Amino acid sequence: MPSFPPRPATADAAFGRPERGLRLQMYTVIFEADTRAGRLFDLALIALILASVAVVLMDSMASLHARHAGLFRALEWIFTAAFTAEYVARLACVRRPLRYARSAFGIIDLLALLPTYLAILVPGLYALIDVRVLRLLRIFRILKLTEYVAEYGALGQALAASRRKIMVFMSFVMLVVVVMGTLMYVAEGPAHGFTSIPVGIYWAITTMTTVGFGDITPQTDLGRVIASVMMLLGWGTLAVPTGIVSAEFTLQRHQHAPTTRTCHECLSEGHAPAARFCSDCGAPLPVWRHEVSDSA
Known part of the structure; x- marks a missing residue:
């Protein structure tokens, strides 16, 4: 079948x-x-x-x-x-x-x-x-x-279409912050505020996202090198999800937006504005009342 x-x-x-x-x-x-x-x-x-x-x-x-x-x-x-x-x-x-x-x-x-x-x-x-x-x-x-608001629907469709790419990207981000947070815990230690690996991961997240609260800062030379790498990674990281979602928006812009015009025979909707027959059952479609109201 x-x-x-x-x-x-x-x-x-x-x-x-x-x-x-x-x-x-x-x-x-x-x-x-x-x-x-x-x-x-x-x-x-x-x-x-x-x-x-x-x-x-x-x-x-x-x-x-x-x-x-x-x-x-x-x-x-x-x-x-x-x-x-x-x-x-x-x-x-x-x-x-x-x-x-x-x-x-x-x-x-x-x-x-x-x-x-x-x-x-x-x-x-x-x-x-x-x-x-x-x-x-x-x-x-x-x-x-x-x-x-139709734009919310377009955003939801773009995010849904990008969900696998975004999940892969988020998995990579989690991997980076766990590794870098652990390295910072080893390099700085409790003496400089990095009392545990989760604290190091918290610092890595705030640094990668360019938030940088400043409540925990590296004091050693090695720690500052790690922090510099995290800052540079943060710049590149923020651009990735933006590009993914923007590409989906561009793809949707070139597609014909469906309407809520409904076939009276099979009750299916979502037909293109210029469609004359139902794509499911082949029955003639009613006139798109949006066009009629605009010309009136």
């Missing part, structure tokens, strides 16, 4: 696209960003996410919290209500809501709701858990941006 390369996962295949009715209209707006309504929906959510994160940041400042605590609390409830409605709408318009709830985007959506409701459902939460924990959960709303 012939084997074919796996198709990229799409919302249609993973969560189930409704075939007709109100749920299909909701699905088109929420999941298909090529439509005018879908773009407006995404822009509105991006504005809400940025506004909610800004409120969290301002609420963490003691001076602003003392003067505007009531306003921040009211805004937090408005944001929570909006994100709750979005989460419920996403679950309602897909045929497999449990699968969406367990997906990465579903978990991020849930994290955007938890803090406000936890403060109500769990008595004494503020006494048991530092309020900074709730702020941490609320700040996770910034992760929702990855669902609406």
Whole structure:
């Protein structure tokens, strides 16, 4: 039996696209960003996410919290209500809501709701858990941006395509810092702050990454030679992952970006803008509504 390369996962295949009715209209707006309504929906959510994160940041400042605590609390409830409605709408318009709830985007959506409701459902939460924990959960709303900004998807695809090269590179870096950290431990010893091999590895990492906190520095001539080699390695090391990911970005730039246009026969999506027939079943494709809305 012939084997074919796996198709990229799409919302249609993973969560189930409704075939007709109100749920299909909701699905088109929420999941298909090529439509005018879908773009407006995404822009509105991006504005809400940025506004909610800004409120969290301002609420963490003691001076602003003392003067505007009531306003921040009211805004937090408005944001929570909006994100709750979005989460419920996403679950309602897909045929497999449990699968969406367990997906990465579903978990991020849930994290955007938890803090406000936890403060109500769990008595004494503020006494048991530092309020900074709730702020941490609320700040996770910034992760929702990855669902609406296409460039985040391009970055994720470039990193995924480069993962093997990056893993090999990271393995080489770990090998270098372990060897050089051990050499520094032998050359300097506890008398100069290198009390163990892990401490030497810590120094090697901070030196290779050009951070150089300065809390541990070599004192002997041999130690300074090792440090010089580590600094030179650090310059060359930083350029390697940048080149790997940049090459993947260049490759993606020359490829045609897929759309969310969906075949009405087999419900597959990701067809090129100029495609007239479905690449899976051969059925005629609907007009790309993004082009229609732009020309209108």
